[in-house]
Amino acid sequence: MSFQQHSLDPSLHEAPPFLDLTEANKIDDHGHPPSYYDLLTPAERRYIEQRQKIDMKRLAKTSSKSHRDRIQEFNQYLANLSEHYDIPKIKDGCDSLENEDNLECYTSGNSSGWHQSNPSLSLISHNPSVPVSKGTQMGSMADALSTGLWNLPTESSSLGLCKNSLQENSNQISIGGVHFQAGSGTLQPSSSHFPSDSAFIERAAGFSCIDASNLGGMMVLFGAGVSPNSHPNASRMNSGVVADAAFSTDHGSKNGSAVKVQKEKDNFDGVAALSSESSLPDFTGAHQEHPTGNSSKMKMKRLNEDMRLEEAKVASQISGDNMEFEHIAENSSSGKQAKDSTESSNEDVIHVRARRGQATNSHSLAERVRREKINERMKLLQDLVPGCSKVTGKAVMLDEIINYVQSLQQQVEFLSMKLAAINPFANMDTEAVISRYSCDGPSYTKSGFSADIAHPQLHPSQQDLIQAGLSDIVNPADLFRRSINTQMAAVHGSKMQVHNAWDEELHDVMQMAYSSSVNLDSHRVHQ
């Protein structure tokens, strides 16, 4: 075998797939071990060359990308992913949004806090005297946590929310008073005790809803969660605490308590509760990182793993009582941990969280918001249109809606023709009509009556009405008629003239009209 000139770099590190390495051991004429290149067939050589070229190109492309480019590409990829698995199932009585907002993850701030905590975290039970008093700063709490202040009784993990310790003061972070009730406590009753502290409630909810095995982690998160961020993000954070706790459970649990949590969050809206100025600086830092796409996701992942670790450790210590609230962790199957996707109704700006595995592209977020809005409206329409409860699918639904609107319009036409036909023959017994119609139970929405309407001459045909029994509706209608008569000397043809002439005035009058105008002059009417 002769040496061949080749342009290849003979120092390929990877073992070429074709080579039978035993041949390389033979020493060639010139004293060099035969390079594997020589032992390849031409086809193999071509293959290797091509592969090298492709690799070079790929590596060059990859290395030239900046971090930002990578993030953007990833976002693009996520944006193009199908949302099939993200569409929440609508459960009875639950809003879709409630089901969605499960879990949020903290970013590195939490993870660092996590690491700081004593791995053998244990929880205090039944100890209301834990010295976490009012206004305790988060720093001290973190210290408390990290020093293993919390001892978990091994015999019983009776943890329950101590409602007494929770004050209206939103700065109140009395973890010491927090008990975790085993098995019994649902979240709802506790909410009444601290209505102003939605964030706290959420955390408490999170705690109460978390399986015992996760309580260690919960404590840390609780500490971490009481973040100084004094803006609506805080509430989302705290749901994130809950969520974090939630999905770190190993038990596949139900979604219900997540719903509960969300409901409570809704109850205490607009609370930038934790204005406690305590600082978890790393947490604030973490919070800032939320907008970043991939990095947050990766950190979330790390955090999840960390939490699982801790949870495993804690689980060994805590007797795994099944709390009733473990059903919060229902949605926390380890598969797809979703981020919260709520819209905070606090401000005009819509805050939307991206779910994990979804793009944080502003476009896709806005699109998702829009999609949810449209779904909401479609549900409304479904209720309105009769016989549409079983219909699923936008196209069929739209068809039904279109048919219904058309049928209603046709009915209006038909009835107007009928009215036109029968009208000249019958004296308008309007008051009877009105009274009959009003018996169906409409209620007045307007109030106040303008007494400034002049007394016009009564049209003779309306005197029947006037002399009839007075219902509340009758009077305003009557007075309208009178006002019309005053204003329009000659009423011809189209009522549109009337409308044009004084539509604004009419509007105002009508708005003032419907009072319970009992004092509305019966004597006037009877003139």
Add this chain to the structure above:
Amino acid sequence: MEPKSCSGDGNPSRNLHPSKPLMAANFLRCLSRIQQTATNSSVGSRSRRIRRAAYASMAYSAGHRRAWSWALLRKLRCRRVRPVILPRRPRIARPQVVIEIDRAEVLRKLVPGGTGMDYCRLLEETADYIRCLATQVRLMQTVTDSISS
């Protein structure tokens, strides 16, 4: 045709609109006027007028908040100024293959004021429009029943 004061996009209104007594009063007022003035005109024209009265009263009771009522009012108002019949362009029969019906477009044509809205808003307005229409139909039904009885 955007209303001056649009109802918020946040929550689709689930209030107890439409206010029936308002609508009833409106409609009856118009009816009575029609009855007074146009006893001699044909059934057709009177029916047209009644129909317009129905829509007008409905739109009035809906208020200026809703886009469809606003558009409806404007349309009705402008009708008075201009004759309704516009010279139609002669339609050239194009070999069209309608593959897919754009239902949103159909809905836009049905609901007054629907052409200027995005889909989300359109759905909201449709819901409100359906509510008002249903009330109006019920009202007219009651009127005809009471009159004919």
